[in-house]
Every structure is written in C-alpha cells, then in structure tokens.
Amino acid sequence: NAGVTQTPKFRILKIGQSMTLQCAQDMNHNYMYWYRQDPGMGLKLIYYSVGAGITDKGEVPNGYNVSRSTTEDFPLRLELAAPSQTSVYFCASSKNRDGGQPQHFGDGTRLSIL
C-alpha cells in the first residue's frame, strides 16, 4: 500500500544545477500537487495537475516546471537551482470527485542548494 512515493528523500545541489524530483501515486488519483515547506512556515503550492496533460500554477511557481504524462506520475523540475529553493518538497494527490477531498502526502524530499 504505497500511496504517494517521492524520490529522492534527500539531495544536495550546487547553484545552477538542475534536477527532477519524482512523485508517483498508486491510488488512481487524478489530482496531484507539489508544495514546498520552508522552516517554520506552512506549505505553499508550487504547481498542481487535475489529470494527465493538464497542469496549472500555484502560489510560488517561479523556478520550477512540471509535466503530467500519466495519471501516476507528476515530476517537478528545477532548471537552475538557486539557494532560495532550499526547502522540503511535498507531493500530494487526491480524488477527482467531489470538492474538498483530503490530500494524501508523500514523505517529502529535503533539498539543499549550496
């Protein structure tokens, strides 16, 4: 019963490097989300997707890109890593029917940009 799986769990990047944070869910959820959590703060939405091929920006999309080619996967791409992107990243998913379905979260990816 995997739920939402994020890889890697930890990563250190140098400024200017790029990487992709992976997220996969096995619950057949149409809705998927990427959040970042900075120390002492709540979660802020980066991007979300309501189904394969459909994505939209959240509150803090700058510096990130996403794609959704399958229902299961929703990778987050950092093209030119900057120190301001040091954060814990959470992927989440939820059912598509009815409003207000609870989001199920992965365990997070702790990313440091040095």
Place this chain on the structure above:
Amino acid sequence: AQKVTQAQTEISVVEKEDVTLDCVYETRDTTYYLFWYKQPPSGELVFLIRRNSFDEQNEISGRYSWNFQKSTSSFNFTITASQVVDSAVYFCALSEATTFGNEKLTFGTGTRLTIIP
C-alpha cells in the same frame, strides 16, 4: 484571496492537560472546505479531518474534537487528555475554488505543540 491564520506559533502543555489549537480563516467562497493535518517529528503530513462550509456540527474522534463556527470564521481543534505522541506541528488548511473544483489548499503557518511528560 484566501487566508488561514494560526496565531499560536508554539504551545507547550503538561501531559494529560487539554489543549486547543486555534484556526481563523478568510474566504469569499460560499462553498469551501477546512482541514487539519498533523506533522509529527518524522516529517510526514497526516490528514486528520475535513469539514465543509455547510456543516457546522462539532465533531469528536476519540481524544480529538473540532469546533467549526462560521460566524467567527474559526475551526478550532481540541486535544483532550494530551499525550506525548500528540507532540507535532498541526496545520489548518482551507480549500480554494478553482475552475476544476475545491482542490487548492491554503495552509496556515502551523502550531508546534509540545507535550511535556
């Protein structure tokens, strides 16, 4: 714009005491949902409860209870007879209506609860 305020940054109580975590929200939507999530020291986010804007009944689940009052735009969370395992950061969140439904969440900044043995 949606906003969630958790004014209590940190709370410490002695084990077995009751504790209430406050959550105040702002929204222009008539249909919305409120959530509480728990983030234990291990870091994962655990869903606790969802409430829709049309249901103001209080809810109790074991030692946990929630009080939703639209008149004061509040959705407070009470833990009765607290235990050390309740130590965590608790987040209140509000759903935002989008073209696709009420799916985007706005989180508060969280309340760090420490239960002292």
